[in-house]
Amino acid sequence: MTNLPETPEGAQQTETGSHGATLDRRSFLRSGGALGALALVGAPLRTLSVPAPARPRSGPTSGLAAAPLTAASTGLTADGLTVVAIVYTPDESGYWVVTSDGAVLPIDAPHFGDRPSLSEGEYVSALSPTPSGGGYWLFTTSGRVTGYGDALHYGDLTGVALAGPVVGAAALPSGEGYYMVGSDGGIFSFGAATYMGSVPQVLPGVALAQPVVGLVPTPSSDGYWLVAGDGGIFSFGAAGFYDSVPGVLPGVTLDEPVIGALASGQAYLMVASDGGIFNFGDSVFLGSRPGIPTEPGEIRSPVSAVTVTSDRSGYMMVDEVGETWGFGSAATPQSGNPSGPQARLTHTFIGKWPYTSLPLRWPSAEPIHYVLNNSFGPPEASQMVHDAVAEISSRTGLQFIFDGTTTEYVGHSSDDTPDHRESYQPSRYGDRWAPVWIGARPDNVATGTVGVAQPVLHANERVTTQIEVEIDGVLQTIAVGEPIFITGTVSYHWQPYYGAAALAELPAVILHELGHLVGLGHVNSVAELMYPSLTGVADFGQGDRLGLHLLGSTAAIPPAPGPREGIDITQFVSIASDEGTDSGPGGGELIPNPDGPDFYRPPRPTLPVCLGTRPR
Ligand SMILES: [Zn+2]
Structure with a gap:
């Protein structure tokens, strides 16, 4: 790794043993169904009667100290913590959900500890279990590693200045070492994990069009793939190249970036932030989130991680607010009390704010x-x-x-x-x-x-999203408070x-x-x-x-x-509750703003x- 000032303890030298990267991008997808990821998903605005905002995910926010971070680097939004990982237990009887603050939420799985101490701006980005299922490692964006249960420490990147945050990590199937990957494609190997090349090594000085978002070791530990946000694949060691998104869709820019990848069979599959699946090689396409019709009032949050069964019979994805979708043998049951590896309806929210797809919450700044x-x-x-x-x-x-x-x-x-x-x-x-x-x-x-x-x-006018709305036949830009x-x-x-x-x-x-x-x-x-x-x-x-x-x-x-007198204008916002009914009285107020677009405060539902x- 050219960006390392020194070789950290436990890390193997990264200038040796290169097998080179495979950058061939010819071939084509094995499953037409995988193209579901390319379907444009309507902005989550079905409860609104306004035109879709240009950027429904990240409208301008004011009054927030935290700067938004890229989804690829941390999964932490300006508004708080999000889910960054979902991982089956080794026996696939349950799974762990990990949030960016390092909390590990077990679903039908054991809990061995969580919440490592984090520095400001440092977040947990990955979990990898030990082969026994008796423990797991948590990896942070700073490259620090904490083991729980029977997870042994093989070293980490404490004190090392990184060219990009650690965005992915995986333990060897033997549990005797692990890899971490930075957003620049730099590889760090520890324990018995063998360094087999990195992006900065094969493409020195080249800035990637899209950051690397994940690392996938081969099942036999003789190579690994790195996947980038545009669906590009870099294969190292004995890892075979089974094509990539740019290879099958040359010149196409994904509307929803790839956010992760997994080994499946001898190859790999990728998931995009809308829940679309790209499968390559002998990995099996079992369905994707865009293929599931939305229900009235449903607001979907960006998918942040995916996990797959070892026999390729099922996979399960999780979004930033912890909702899961299962496919194949992991299909989410519609009712009853499911158990085992199936994704189950673990929680719902009373409602979500359509512009951010985040759940309706209390302000945390005040008790x-x-x-x-x-x-x-x-x-x-x-x-x-x-x-x-x-x-x-x-x-x-x-x-x-x-x-x-x-x-x-x-x-x-x-x-x-x-x-x-x-x-x-x-x-x-x-x-x-x-x-x-x-x-x-x-x-x-x-x-x-x-x-x-x-x-x-x-409505909180200190956290706003700018939208265009037609008022009295005139298209106006106003700010809507969350x-x-x-x-x-x-x-x-x-x-x-x-x-x-x-x-x-x-x-x-x-x-x-x-x-x-x-x-x-x-x-x-x-x-x-x-x-x-x-x-x-x-x-x-x-x-x-x-x-x-x-x-x-x-x-x-x-x-x-605090409350103030309102000015009624046409109602255009309603929030769907989990009872299946829209609530929200008419009214609201339009507040003149000399410094920018007028502010609309919706009514109080x-x-x-x-x-x-x-x-x-
Ligand atoms: Zn109740």
Whole structure:
């Protein structure tokens, strides 16, 4: 590696043993279906009646200190942490999901530790398991390696100045060493891993058109492939060249870049950020995300990683917010309680903001205040609320502050939706958004609803996206504030004659409703607490925990400004809730901005979500 000031301890010399790169790009795709990745995917705007913004992913943001980083280098957006890896356990009975802060969320898999200490600007970019399944390594963008379980340390790049961040890594099948690759195509080998060449070596001084995004060792460890964002392949050692995206589509610029690749059979397959699959050689095409019709209101986030079964019978991809899509033997079941290697519906969000495809969340810059009215509940419930809030706080990283008990009461209508509650009550709570109201309500026995949660959204004009919209027949550029939660209500239902059994399940009710409050929707897996009915599950499941982790943000989201008088203009924004209904009243306000496009603040929708019925 020409960019290394010195050879780090454990790293093998990178100027020797070159077999050269194969740069032939002739041949063609084996499967026409793989071309699904080229289909232009409509911008995720089906809930909007405005023209698609030119850049739906990364509109200009203001008020954010963190600079956006390229997806290839870290997967961390300006708005917080994202999923960077999904990896089957060696026995393929489950999988791990890894977020950029180094959290490892196991789904039907063991957990050996996570969250290595990271420097500012350093993120975890890869996980590789040991062959026993008894541990794994985490690799960071700075080239640091942390082993957990039975994963041994073979050295890393601590203290080494890199030409580009480490974007991929893989352990040898024997577990006796590992490779890392930088975005410039530089290769670092440790332990028994053999250096067989790198991009800077074969193309000295050449700046790649697209950064390298992944490294794929051959199954027999006698070579490796590097894949770039344009789908280009560099093969080293005995790794065969089975063509590349530029080879089969010369002159075509991918609308959605390739974000990763995997060994499959004797060759490889690639996945693009829209979930399109390119398969080469004897790898098998089993389907792609663009081939799955979107559901009404569905907003898809960019795919960030893919994992494949060893027999090529299935693969599974994950997006930046942890949603998974399985194909072949990993096909995502539509219902029931799937197990094994299948991708399962681990979590959903109440809604996503279409322009960023990020889940609706609370601002992390300020704590969430809450008040309690347990006058209709059992005495034990007060402590249950505080305990549940503490658990939500620890799983999301969001901070909560208890403002004390309140005499305010939020009742409910005949359909179990909460009564209207003013989000701004200066006479009761001062000049700020009203705190979250948590309290007991007399159970509506007729419906059997045991709890209701209703977070309230408000547009945040400090985090905006510029869009073009037609107002009164004139196309105008305005800025739209990302809606964030500002307050909400959580209630648990109770009758004094309820007995010990109902009291025992009350903590699960409160936890479930608090899950809604911070942005989780329902799932159809009975293993999760966010299943819509009580099933005896008392605590958050693995999928719930993944969703909660992603709803906490490592980057500070500024809070929404306080309330002000609005100017009604035509409504054009609505947010789909997980209940399948659009909510969001008309109105909103257009705020003149002398420094740029006028700012549109959408109306404040509320998102009623309920915990089904108690089995009777
Ligand atoms: Zn619910």
